[in-house]
Amino acid sequence: MTLPDRIRLVVLFGGRSAEHEISCSSAANVVRALDPDRYAVELVGIDQSGTWHRAEAAEALLARGPASMPAALPLEGPVVGREVALRPAGAGVDPDVPTVVFPVLHGPNGEDGTVQGFLELLDVAYVGSGVLGSALCMDKAAAKTVLDAHHIPQCRWLQVDRSVLDDAAHRAVVLSRLGQKVFVKPANLGSSVGISVCSGDDELLEGLREAFRYDRVVVVEEALSVRELETAVLGPAEDLRVSTVGEVIPAADAPFYDYTAKYLSDSSQTEVPGDSSQTEVPGDSSRTEVPADVPHDVIEGARSLAVQAARALRVEGMARVDLFLTDDDRLLVNEVNTIPGFTNISMYPELWGASGVGYRELIDELVALALRRHADLAQLQRSRTDGAQ
Numbered sequence: 001m002t003l004p005d006r007i008r009l010v011v012l013f014g015g016r017s018a019e020h021e022i023s024c025s026s027a028a029n030v031v032r033a034l035d036p037d038r039y040a041v042e043l044v045g046i047d048q049s050g051t052w053h054r055a056e057a058a059e060a061l062l063a064r065g066p067a068s069m070p071a072a073l074p075l076e077g078p079v080v081g082r083e084v085a086l087r088p089a090g091a092g093v094d095p096d097v098p099t100v101v102f103p104v105l106h107g108p109n110g111e112d113g114t115v116q117g118f119l120e121l122l123d124v125a126y127v128g129s130g131v132l133g134s135a136l137c138m139d140k141a142a143a144k145t146v147l148d149a150h151h152i153p154q155c156r157w158l159q160v161d162r163s164v165l166d167d168a169a170h171r172a173v174v175l176s177r178l179g180q181k182v183f184v185k186p187a188n189l190g191s192s193v194g195i196s197v198c199s200g201d202d203e204l205l206e207g208l209r210e211a212f213r214y215d216r217v218v219v220v221e222e223a224l225s226v227r228e229l230e231t232a233v234l235g236p237a238e239d240l241r242v243s244t245v246g247e248v249i250p251a252a253d254a255p256f257y258d259y260t261a262k263y264l265s266d267s268s269q270t271e272v273p274g275d276s277s278q279t280e281v282p283g284d285s286s287r288t289e290v291p292a293d294v295p296h297d298v299i300e301g302a303r304s305l306a307v308q309a310a311r312a313l314r315v316e317g318m319a320r321v322d323l324f325l326t327d328d329d330r331l332l333v334n335e336v337n338t339i340p341g342f343t344n345i346s347m348y349p350e351l352w353g354a355s356g357v358g359y360r361e362l363i364d365e366l367v368a369l370a371l372r373r374h375a376d377l378a379q380l381q382r383s384r385t386d387g388a389q
Contacts, residue, residue: 007038010101015106017189021072026343027043028073029343030104045058100370112139113134178220178222185221189215196210224327226324232340237311246354247288318366
């Protein structure tokens with residue numbers, strides 16, 4: 001789909017989840033890359049209480065040029081109603097200019113289908129997966145259930161609720177089924193927030209308590225010796241393209257690629273996401289390598305498995321698919337992220353950059369996909385009467 005000459009793009013950022021700061025950083029990178037001749041940008045920030053703001057401070061910085069944009073967007077500005085926030089901010093906006101909302105929101109109340117449902121009710125085009133795909137991928141337990149139903153390989157796992165905290169026998173069963181070393185994760189959170197690696201009952205109990213701080217449902221997974229691979233999908237649901245494959249290499253003393261290694265690094269390392277094939281994290285030997293140093297058949301197997309998982313989970317628009325490569329050369333799906341990070345060291349734009357799709361081109365394509373899906377949905381019959389809309 002060819003993009004219109006002019007588009008009103010509303011960037012939603014911030015949010016109520018524990019990934020609020022990541023969202024503000026991702027949004028800054030998105031906004032910095034936009035073509036000002038094509039996009040009339042409006043910024044709407046959601047604070048951690050859930051209040052929506054017209055982010056006038058950030059818009060003032062944007063008006064000075066991309067070089068004035070900070071590493072993370074400030075969301076200060078007047079409070080505004082949710083529906084009002086998506087209306088044109090200025091008078092005299094051309095009604096023929098299409099509106100697209102880009103929800104750069106990570107975690108619950110942003111990536112989980114809630115905002116997507118709101119935008120569907122408003123009949124507004126938006127970037128990324130729809131309500132069901134967003135909700136499925138956000139909830140690790142639901143996603144794993146669907147992947148199991150589609151016979152897509154993944155590690156052994158169990159879902160638990162808070163009753164396990166007071167039930168030593170239940171915890172013993174968990175360890176007997178998954179092994180004495182396990183990962184404990186909140187079901188509805190990303191960016192490694194609330195995740196623990198635990199050995200034995202005492203550590204398991206501690207890890208469960210930490211995970212239940214963030215969610216009412218927790219997933220416990222077997223801990224395998226693996227390499228962590230990532231790839232990215234892009235496109236309409238029926239024709240997803242897949243990027244090259246990258247590898248996440250945690251520090252030698254790190255149990256996994258944690259929040260600090262993912263996001264808390266020097267923003268001056270790279271000017272544009274995707275330009276660097278390897279990113280070092282200051283103060284930590286964790287790094288990412290794009291493309292991954294694995295055999296060709298592993299690359300192709302990972303790419304194929306990523307598309308299978310994305311289709312099973314109703315992904316459209318974009319997603320980052322995280323996989324494991326085990327010591328015995330099995331490929332397993334770890335999880336699928338429908339609004340992956342867009343910071344300057346995030347893997348999603350870096351993977352596409354290494355696949356020949358630059359950051360600005362990537363944003364343009366995501367907006368075009370949003371308009372295409374909105375147009376396709378508008379053609380669906382909404383009545384039992386033939387020909388009626």
